[in-house]
Amino acid sequence: MMKKLLIANRGEIACRIIRTARAMGIATVAVYSDADAKALHTRTADEAVHIGPSPAAESYLVGEKIIAAAKETGADAIHPGYGFLSENVDFAQAVIDAGLTWVGPKPESIRAMGLKDAAKQLMMDAGVPVTPGYLGEDQSVERLKSEADAIGYPVLIKAVAGGGGKGMRKVDAAEDFEASLESCRREAKASFSNDEVLLEKWITSPRHIEVQVFGDSHGNVVHLFERDCSLQRRHQKVIEEAPAPGMDEATREEICAAAVRAAKAVDYEGAGTIEFIADASEGLRADRIFFMEMNTRLQVEHPVTEEITGVDLVEWQLRVASGEAIPLKQEELSINGHAIEARLYAEDPAKGFLPSTGRLDHFAIEDYGARFDRGVTRGGLVSPFYDPMIGKLIVHESDRETAIDEMLNMLDRSIVAPVKTNLGFVWRCLANPDFRAGNLDTGFIERNIESLIPSEIPSRKELDLAAAAQWHLAWESLAGGSRGSFEYRELRGFRMNAESMTEVTFSGSDGSALVGKVTAEARAAAFDANWNEIEGGVIFPFQGTTRVLSRRFDGAGHASAADGAILAPMPGKVIAVDVAEGDAVTAGQRLMVLEAMKMEHALTAPFDGTVTELSASEGGQVQVEAVLCVVEPKGE
Structure with missing residues (x-):
């Protein structure tokens, strides 16, 4: 067994690996960039080594520095x-050669x-x-367009070297093909240094089903059953669960057997995932499930498999890498209950899911004893340099219905601020009747997007709950009910009458x-809510969304850019500029593309x-809210 x-x-994945290694008595070493000097994984490991500047291309992606x-x-x-x-062949070989x-x-x-x-x-x-x-070597635009038409x-x-939703574009019509191909190739080149693509028929009612496999150096290969990862946005998984809803034993046996054959075909060792796409138009059927790709690494969603099987997959990885055989045989593995994982992303659903960065001044996940894999703590920073996922919430219960309820309870009491997150969005996904019924496919979020995005304006119920929370705090601090205490509270925005009815005036995000x-x-309800008084107001969760309300309206609104000014929504790099000064543009036309947190964001004409x-130029770095260009509206 390895020693260090x-x-x-x-x-979070570094912290998760450290946890298992420590339990096995293995010393750990973290590596960190400038941005991660005080990060949780840096502080948790036994040792930590600085490997370079904040951009991943100058630190975490430099294999020589890591081996050194x-x-x-x-x-x-x-x-x-x-x-x-993790899937870089040259790095893997360099590690072995060292x-x-x-x-x-x-x-x-x-x-x-x-x-692929x-x-x-x-x-x-x-x-x-x-x-x-189409898998052909001819990568010309003309050939690819012809094959797509056919x-x-x-x-x-799909980028042939892609993964994690990068380098993938759905094309609905022939006239959109070339623009989508250009965008896909650019993203693939930036992410994988390879812009070759393949084409696949888009399945109308697709379910994303994947099977966890494990091999060792003794010729053994087992599967640890399937996961459903159908809830996705822009090909990025949002909620994963195991086992897959609606999976019958006969279909499970066939798909898992196919996954084992796939692993054996490449003499596989360690943890891997065989990803399938299922045509679920008539339910899950073995003859309508097709191979998509294999991820030759541990998956983000591996915890749901761990929860239903009782296996620590990282421990298995360390044992198999040390030359040991897989600890369990296939017949010793079984499914116990149901597990759901929700990814916690630092992003703002109300603003097109733009990444949100900053300090986590408030960060309290009420886990009820469930599992929370995270890479940050309260007071930590969410950096613009890396993927916006900051943690994963995992529940494991006896059945799917109970697991959904427990996850909803978790989200109902969790607070994250001022960084925006997707937790309110996840709450609405879980509470959706079709999700609860298991009526899933990868288009679920797109079809229901309007009902899944929380409003930025607090509901009547939320305001009343916040007022009740403030009433409770005020009542507790009243010194014997003296008039002086009432007057003091009145100055803080309260009006209390003899029947203890209270009205509290808050200021909304728009100054109203x-x-x-x-x-x-x-x-x-206030007694059962997870609310806290903060300077000048109250903070509390409601259906996954963290509300921060200032107690008294002071009439101050928020400054905004003049009409037509296109502002950078976050710090990033301009990777494409499609217009020049003097160009006429139409509403919705793409003006430029900004790259930030490993994602492309198109900025369009209003x-x-x-x-x-x-003022923007291709290759230029911009700061948040920088004016990139100005569009003057067309005269009447």
């Missing part, structure tokens, strides 16, 4: 986590599954069903006055008009 493990990653850190600290093994260099233990599959297996077109052909040869599409729209463009009333029902100013 270096984790070539950051955030391992040698400097005497580490004898490297675990890559997921993302970054005489270190690589906690992952053999480089040959990564290479075999690393390119080659992997698809390999699976066909192994008898694993695959989705119809397949029939909608089609899916919001009045909450305290009723007996609201007072009762109305028909003319570009009168242009």
Whole structure:
């Protein structure tokens, strides 16, 4: 068994690996960039080594620095986590060549599954069903367009070296193909240094089903059953669960057997995931489930598999990498209950899910004894340099209905501020009747998006609850009910009458006055709510959304840019500029593309008009709310 493990990653996955390694008596080494000098994984590991500036391309993606850190600290093994260099063949081989233990599959297996077109052909040869599409070497725009037309729209463009939803575009019509191809290739080149693509037929009612597999150096391969990852936004998973809703035993047996065949076809060792797409138009059926790709690493959603099987997959990784056999045989593995994972993203659903950065001044996840894998603590920073996921909430119960209820309870009492998060959005996904009924596919979020995004304006019920919370705090501090105490409270925005009815005036996010009333029902609810008084107001969660209300309306509104000024929604890099000064533009037309937190964000014209100013240039770095260009509206 290894003695000292270096984790070539950051955030929650680094913290999660450290936890298991420590339980096994293995010393740990963290690596960190400038931005992560005080990060949780840096502070949690036994040792930490600085490896460079904040951008991942200058730190976490530089294999030479990571191997040097391992040698400097005497580490004898490297675990890559997921993302970054986890599926980089050259890095895996360099680790092995340096005489270190690589906690992952053999480089040959990564290479075999690393390119989606080659992997698809390999699976066909192994008898694993695959989705119809185009895998050809001819990557010309003309050939790809011709093949897409022949397949029939909608089609899916996928980067052959892609993963994590990067380098994927759904194309609904022929006239959109070339623009989507250009965007896909650009993102693929930036993320994977490879802009080759393949095409697949878009399945109308798709379910994303994946199977956890595990192999060892003794020729053993087992599966640990399936997960459903159908709830996705822009191909990024939001909620995952195990087992898959509606999966019958016969279909499970066939899909898991196909996954084992896929792993054996590449002589697989370690943790891996075989991803399938299922045509769920008539429920889950074995003859309508097709291979998509293999992820040759630990998955973000691995905890739901751990919860239903009782297996620590990181422990298995460390044991298998050390030459041991898989601890359990296939017949010793079984499904126990149901598990759900929700990803906590630092993003603002009300603003198109733009990433949100800053300090977590308020960060309290009420887990009720459930599992919370995180990479930050209260007071920590959410950086603009990395993926916006800051944690994962996991519940495990006897059945799916109970698991959903427990996750809703968790979200109902969790507070994260002032950084915006997707927790209110997740709450609405879980509470949706179709989700509860198991009526899922990858288009679920897109179809229901309007009802899933929380309003920025507090509801009547929220205001009353906040007023009740303030009433309770005021009542507790009244010194014997003296008139002086009442007058003091009145100055803080309260009006109290003899029947103890209270009205509290808050200021809304737009500067408007919001009045909450305290009723007996609201007072009762306030006692059961997770609310806190903060300077000048109150903070409390409601259906996953954290509300921060200032107590007294002072008439101050928020400054806003003049009409037509296009502002940078976050710090980032301008990677494309589509217009020039003097150009006429139409409402919704793309003006430029900003890259931030590993995502592309298109900025569009708010109305028909003319570009009168242009300060952004391709390749330039911009700060949040910088004016990038100005569009003057078209005259009447």
